[in-house]
Amino acid sequence: MAAAAAASLVPEQKRGRALGMTLGGMSTGTVVGVPLGLIIAEHLDWHATLWFITALGLIAMIGIVIWFPSFPVSAPPSLRQRVAMMTNGRVAAIVGITFMTSIASLGLYTYIATILDNLADITIVTPYLWAWGIGGVIGSFSIGTLIDRTGRPDLLMAGILAIMALAMFSLPLVLSFSILSFLPFILWGAMGWASQAPQQHELLRLQPDHGAAVVALNSSANYLGSAIGSTLGGMVMLAGLAPSRLPFAAGCLILVTILGQWRIVSSKESVDKREKT
Structure with missing residues (x-):
């Protein structure tokens, strides 16, 4: 709802x-919220963390009621319209990607x-989670400008997938190179968060x-994919x-996804040519 409203x-x-x-707010909340919640729980207790979340939610609700502008919305689609939406070829292809x-x-x-x-016998995971999260903030805040400037979210999505695959394949290769070991996580996080806006x-x-x-x-497909990916792993x-071997397997799956995305790009270009002629 937030994305549609925005x-x-x-x-x-x-x-x-x-x-x-909108995605930048989500990614920043993830990067900042998790350690902040842990700090509050460490100094007080976990109840205090939940009360803090409750207070933030109340502040957000008041802000929406007072300052958020009204805008017209269409009636929710019927069950038949929802089924038709899911059976639309282009919609199904994008959601599938x-x-x-x-x-x-x-x-x-x-x-x-x-x-x-x-x-690499690395047991302290927090720095790598931070790298992934910081990459997510960078990717989600920057992708919107690229979409507006290029006007080709389908091509951007193909590029996002290519960089994500590169990050996954390179992850096992650079862990022994100190500071460079964080680069695949930054790229992976940035591309993962950036992938939602073009879709x-x-x-x-x-x-x-x-x-x-x-x-x-689309969000349902995202979270269902997360659950299935975790299960398959x-x-x-x-x-x-x-x-x-998991990064290699995930990278190969992204390569397959790139092929699917390229079919979307090609079909869209064919449609655009027909409309021009």
């Missing part, structure tokens, strides 16, 4: 920045500690009358795959 409050040429700002990306990226993220321990932008363009519903569908390790 996109509706700005002109179309600034929609990417609005979506990026989100799903595959999440399986690889968030599924791999689940096993960061295991991977680091297996690859949301395209879906809102395709389904302007049901923006909240189609963005919710556990299953393949139980089957005997070494944790050190």
